[in-house]
Amino acid sequence: MELSQVEQYATGAHASLATCDSLEALASWHQQHLAKAGELTAFKKSVGKVAPEERKAFGMGVNQIAGKLEAAFKQKTTELKDAELALRLASENIDVSLPARPHRVGGYHPLTLMLREICGVFRDMGFTVYESPHVELDEMSFQLLNIPKHHPARDMQDTFFVSEDVVMRPHTSPGQIRAMRELGPGPVQVILPGMCYRNEDISARSEIQFHQVEGVLVGEHVRFSDLKGILLNFARRLFGPDQAIKMRGSYFPFTEPSVEVDIKCTLCHGEGCRICKHTGWLELLGAGLMHPVVLKNGGYDPTKVRGIAFGLGVARLALLRHQIEDIRLFFQNDCRFLSQFQ
Amino acid sequence: MQIPVSWLKQKVNTDLSTAQIAEILTVAGIEVEEVQGVGVYHRDVVVGEVIEVVAIDKEQHVHLLTVNIGKRNIPIVTKNPGEQALTLGAHVALALPGAVVIDASNETFALREVKAGKLYSHHSHGVLVSEKECGIGECNDKVYTPATTAAAGTPLCDLLEPKADWQADEILVIAILANIARCQSFQGVAREFAAITGSACELEESAVDLASVPTSLTPSIEDDALCRRFSCVELTDVNVAPSPAWMQRLLVLGGMEPINNVVDASNYVMLEMGQPSHAYDATKLASKDLTVRFAHDGETFKALIQEEEDEPYTLKSSQPVIVSKNEVVSIAGVVGGASSAINDETHDILLEAANFDFITIRKTQSDMKLMTDAGTRFSRGVNPLLTLSGLARVIALLQETSPQLKLIAQGDATPVAFEERQIELHAQEVNASLGVHFTIAQISKLLNQIGITTATDSEDERLVATVDAWREDITGAHDLIEEVARLYGYDNLPETMPLQPIPFHPKNAFYEWRETARDAMVLWGMQEVMSYSLSSAKEELKVFAGETAVPDTAFVQMTNPLSDERSVLRRSLIPSLCQHAKLNFRHMKQIQLFEIGPVFLPEHPGEAEGLPCEQERLTALLTGEAFKPNLHNAHPGPVDFYDISDALAMLMRHLHIKDYALENNVAVGFHPGQCAHVMHGTKCYGYMGALHPRVAESYGLDKFQTYVIDLDLRAICEDAERDFVATSPLKYPSVELDISIVLDESISAHWVLTMMQKAAREWWVDGSVFDVYHSETLGENKKALAIRFSLNAKSRTLKMEEANKVREDMVSLLGEEFGAVLRS
Numbered sequence A: 001m002e003l004s005q006v007e008q009y010a011t012g013a014h015a016s017l018a019t020c021d022s023l024e025a026l027a028s029w030h031q032q033h034l035a036k037a038g039e040l041t042a043f044k045k046s047v048g049k050v051a052p053e054e055r056k057a058f059g060m061g062v063n064q065i066a067g068k069l070e071a072a073f074k075q076k077t078t079e080l081k082d083a084e085l086a087l088r089l090a091s092e093n094i095d096v097s098l099p100a101r102p103h104r105v106g107g108y109h110p111l112t113l114m115l116r117e118i119c120g121v122f123r124d125m126g127f128t129v130y131e132s133p134h135v136e137l138d139e140m141s142f143q144l145l146n147i148p149k150h151h152p153a154r155d156m157q158d159t160f161f162v163s164e165d166v167v168m169r170p171h172t173s174p175g176q177i178r179a180m181r182e183l184g185p186g187p188v189q190v191i192l193p194g195m196c197y198r199n200e201d202i203s204a205r206s207e208i209q210f211h212q213v214e215g216v217l218v219g220e221h222v223r224f225s226d227l228k229g230i231l232l233n234f235a236r237r238l239f240g241p242d243q244a245i246k247m248r249g250s251y252f253p254f255t256e257p258s259v260e261v262d263i264k265c266t267l268c269h270g271e272g273c274r275i276c277k278h279t280g281w282l283e284l285l286g287a288g289l290m291h292p293v294v295l296k297n298g299g300y301d302p303t304k305v306r307g308i309a310f311g312l313g314v315a316r317l318a319l320l321r322h323q324i325e326d327i328r329l330f331f332q333n334d335c336r337f338l339s340q341f342q
Numbered sequence B: 001m002q003i004p005v006s007w008l009k010q011k012v013n014t015d016l017s018t019a020q021i022a023e024i025l026t027v028a029g030i031e032v033e034e035v036q037g038v039g040v041y042h043r044d045v046v047v048g049e050v051i052e053v054v055a056i057d058k059e060q061h062v063h064l065l066t067v068n069i070g071k072r073n074i075p076i077v078t079k080n081p082g083e084q085a086l087t088l089g090a091h092v093a094l095a096l097p098g099a100v101v102i103d104a105s106n107e108t109f110a111l112r113e114v115k116a117g118k119l120y121s122h123h124s125h126g127v128l129v130s131e132k133e134c135g136i137g138e139c140n141d142k143v144y145t146p147a148t149t150a151a152a153g154t155p156l157c158d159l160l161e162p163k164a165d166w167q168a169d170e171i172l173v174i175a176i177l178a179n180i181a182r183c184q185s186f187q188g189v190a191r192e193f194a195a196i197t198g199s200a201c202e203l204e205e206s207a208v209d210l211a212s213v214p215t216s217l218t219p220s221i222e223d224d225a226l227c228r229r230f231s232c233v234e235l236t237d238v239n240v241a242p243s244p245a246w247m248q249r250l251l252v253l254g255g256m257e258p259i260n261n262v263v264d265a266s267n268y269v270m271l272e273m274g275q276p277s278h279a280y281d282a283t284k285l286a287s288k289d290l291t292v293r294f295a296h297d298g299e300t301f302k303a304l305i306q307e308e309e310d311e312p313y314t315l316k317s318s319q320p321v322i323v324s325k326n327e328v329v330s331i332a333g334v335v336g337g338a339s340s341a342i343n344d345e346t347h348d349i350l351l352e353a354a355n356f357d358f359i360t361i362r363k364t365q366s367d368m369k370l371m372t373d374a375g376t377r378f379s380r381g382v383n384p385l386l387t388l389s390g391l392a393r394v395i396a397l398l399q400e401t402s403p404q405l406k407l408i409a410q411g412d413a414t415p416v417a418f419e420e421r422q423i424e425l426h427a428q429e430v431n432a433s434l435g436v437h438f439t440i441a442q443i444s445k446l447l448n449q450i451g452i453t454t455a456t457d458s459e460d461e462r463l464v465a466t467v468d469a470w471r472e473d474i475t476g477a478h479d480l481i482e483e484v485a486r487l488y489g490y491d492n493l494p495e496t497m498p499l500q501p502i503p504f505h506p507k508n509a510f511y512e513w514r515e516t517a518r519d520a521m522v523l524w525g526m527q528e529v530m531s532y533s534l535s536s537a538k539e540e541l542k543v544f545a546g547e548t549a550v551p552d553t554a555f556v557q558m559t560n561p562l563s564d565e566r567s568v569l570r571r572s573l574i575p576s577l578c579q580h581a582k583l584n585f586r587h588m589k590q591i592q593l594f595e596i597g598p599v600f601l602p603e604h605p606g607e608a609e610g611l612p613c614e615q616e617r618l619t620a621l622l623t624g625e626a627f628k629p630n631l632h633n634a635h636p637g638p639v640d641f642y643d644i645s646d647a648l649a650m651l652m653r654h655l656h657i658k659d660y661a662l663e664n665n666v667a668v669g670f671h672p673g674q675c676a677h678v679m680h681g682t683k684c685y686g687y688m689g690a691l692h693p694r695v696a697e698s699y700g701l702d703k704f705q706t707y708v709i710d711l712d713l714r715a716i717c718e719d720a721e722r723d724f725v726a727t728s729p730l731k732y733p734s735v736e737l738d739i740s741i742v743l744d745e746s747i748s749a750h751w752v753l754t755m756m757q758k759a760a761r762e763w764w765v766d767g768s769v770f771d772v773y774h775s776e777t778l779g780e781n782k783k784a785l786a787i788r789f790s791l792n793a794k795s796r797t798l799k800m801e802e803a804n805k806v807r808e809d810m811v812s813l814l815g816e817e818f819g820a821v822l823r824s
Ligand SMILES: [Zn+2]
Pocket: A265, A266, A267, A268, A269, A270, A271, A272, A273, A274, A275, A276, A277, A278, A280, A281
């Protein structure tokens, strides 16, 4: 056996490797030449037929040839794999702008989102959420809040009556009495979110049912100035750091002094526009120092303890925030409207 | 309450503009709702530029003009406007629709609102107005043509310097809240405005001196609670005539109609001072000694505002009346009678002014649905000191047109003493309440501004305030503190954060879990809705699918509903969800809705005696297609029970309630074969399943099967677990095995799995049915269940033989319990 025979064989093997055009062809080439039972192994085994003094040189020569074939095989494998991948990638192009595979998408009601945001701001300021019944005693809804039967202040809202002594609460204020009685006689700091009911014609601006959030802070160190601070903080958290509040004297039977609190128009930022009737200000809420009668009915000594209270309409803030013109959309529950809020 | 600005400026010395006055009053709690311009002050009385003139009726001098008003050109029909106004390029005074101008066609002072309309068969979008109609002069025979270079469309009042003798005016329209009854008069508002601004104010008005008039009348009050003061004056030689022009003008601007000098003087004093009064024709009274009492049931009364053919009122014993002998001559404080009304022949008059209990008047007004200016004032409260002084003012005004009148007699019943009050106030109280640092001198000065006199003690930093009897709204220190805050200005008070430490309140766990439940439903893909709690029994009853045994008392009923549609409180959230589903089906086929809210169950006790139970429920409705057809799945099937069951699973996962079970059972309104009770041990959280087809159909949902979850949310949240024990991931691999058994159709998968778990003991990891197979070859009412389950020995690798042994135990236990056999 001559090394030249092996070299001649190798030249042939290299040539046939070059013609391999698939990984399958490559695998069979490998089978034929480099595998254990392949032709190269046969050459290696034939070393016994070589003259003893040439065996070393023959062995080294065969190994060199084998190494070259191995390397060529590896390179060819890489080449073919790269080519195959490139082919696959080219065949797998997609149009990324086609529609996504949809999942069910749920969403919150816009009033829930507004309620959560409002409650969140007050909870950050240390208020606890306190809830009370929708159907209330006249006593809780009016009398204990300094509104006796036939008091002129009853004109301020038209109330749904269930019986002479039971009403649909027209405001969340009965919760003031319930919270004070339940959580007192120490300090009380709660917000009272909830649905309220008024017997009014339904229009774009007014609903028979609406959410209110009322806040109550009762304690020996409570001041009117705290009310201003809390509400200013609230307005800024909700409508931005440049917000300002303005107070106008007003009247609510359960607070004295009573004020209406305005914020800078969220649309024109105080410049004056249609929404704010060109005043630059929007009515935000009603507030005041709790009336001594209410504190007393809550179980406190009004000469020692003071309270502040404020109440705001939730829908109104949602209307402002999203520039919604018609409050009735909230209860129509058309998913095309609701699904915008998520 | 309407107050002419011209009157206010005449009484209070001020340089402030009308807008400033309105702002100052509003901030002080006297809300100016609107400033109404009259005549030239109306912003819709503008300068127009004539750009085209077409004669449409030469004989009658009618022309059609095209007038430029800045933003656009409008057609105006005009008759005899004068030469000047028919010149091209002329500037004319033009009142646009909505403008309120002086009605020059009326002999006395009157107003009219301009409307767009057709004149001589041409459209006219306004009218050209004269000086007189603008209220700026007397000329009325031609249109006012201001000499101006101002742009077309400019409001006329911006060009003119106001004059004191103008008939035009601005009116402050003031909302009277219950605490400012004292502002129900010109003088009341003037007094407040002067106090707030610290301006000088002259309110003394001419009044006759009644001191020398004999007190021979004896008016009487039967019930002191009904009337606190009742005063009368008798006059003779009164000449009934029109009232003076100035008074007519102020009456009209104040919102009243001039009638004659007697009625007008009485009405004017009501506007000016706030004291209502009434004039009777004395000759028509059986007795001049009037009595205030409650009516006798069945007494009849004809009011002077009623038409001749109207039925007289039949009175009730809750209604206060004024009687002469035994004839009712007035509904006290509300309206006078027809029989004793003043007419042109009246010569002798009995004037009466009283102070009635405001609650009685309120009840009477709402009872009789009779709202009058006097009644409205009384129902809010009137200063009790004004009865006689009011009458003295009426008489002085009457003398202007009836100078020869004579005062015959007077009488004054005053069962209640009106005394000034003294209230002590410490500076510390003011400062602690408002968060300020006022000295007692500062506080005193503010109170003095509104006529509250004070005796101050600066050493103790306290004062004693003396409050006039008529300031009945001020009864304690808190009322004085309000006045201090109001006069100092709420906007001038500081802003602080509370010094009061945040109290220890228990956590509102239900509120938090409820929000978690809401999150879970949204996360699963449900859209939240909100519905009216107020509904109709008809809608609500549909859920009962024709079952008739629903008692009348099932609903909380409104006694004064707005409509039948909103007359009862809902007992279930299902009806409104069905309605929303139907609405949304108009534009989509995938309906996934839920709501959280209370239902009202009057048969169960509520928060207090007399209140219904309010049960917070979570209700979800699923119907239509599972999702929108799309590129990836063009034909989505309809949703079914197992979709809504997955939504429930999502909810329970979020609340960490693991061991709930669904049991086949029935519930009102549900499909009998597709309804589950959602159980937790023996506690039932609610129902889930397909709506009964008849129920669904009654809500118009008949195209797809409708699935509903309806749960008592509070019951679930009670079991929600925050402190569940977390487990570490299993260290050794689990063994997964299948089992396939044949058993009775009636045995639910839940029970099979429960038994399998029992057989596997502590090696149980989980298991789930992956195939249900029905075939006749299995036998009658039989099914085959294929279940995959995994086992794990937890502390070591479970051997296959051990797992197979468990599987054998399962088969024998299922055989014992349910007669199940291994499927071959
Ligand atoms: Zn604005």
